[in-house]
Amino acid sequence: DQQVKQNSPSLSVQEGRISILNCDYTNSMFDYFLWYKKYPAEGPTFLISISSIKDKNEDGRFTVFLNKSAKHLSLHIVPSQPGDSAVYFCAASAGTDKLIFGTGTRLQVFP
């Protein structure tokens, strides 16, 4: 039972345009959501998070949107840069319970 789903395994975007990565979840008890970014041969690095009491959190070029009624999370990257090419994992937790990760979306930003 995949509680956190990233239905798009890959996404290709032109440099300078917006990248939108999506994530759906099934557990209504999740109250904290995170995005991690992973380059090849490295561990994931924390990118941005959002609490369930908010519907938007912004950090520079990265914005995460949360739609609790739809159980949907999205990460917007504007403008996209070639260095953003990586695998992005969505993750969620309920209270102090463990993190549940999605399967990842590979983003490629081309010139």
Next chain:
Amino acid sequence: EAQVTQNPRYLITVTGKKLTVTCSQNMNHEYMSWYRQDPGLGLRQIYYSMNVEVTDKGDVPEGYKVSRKEKRNFPLILESPSPNQTSLYFCASSSLAGPYNEQFFGPGTRLTVL
């Protein structure tokens, strides 16, 4: 430099030969965790530890052991590895003083069990 280190980075072994993957962090973090990453399955938690001498099972603990005798170290032990434990393993740590799910990850250990 704040970091999580894992050793070895790559390991090829045979079925049944006990092995240990070490994990160490220099950030004085209370929380440490082990994950495995498999194609199409994302990252799944194996074991975690909230502090010294406190460990608990994650989603996929079968076939693994851990110990937390010191705050900085959290080794992962495979007593009798099997081919289905071939995977990419990550250790992670975080402070319980903040959002503890904002974890720092090590570089990964790619394990192949023949």
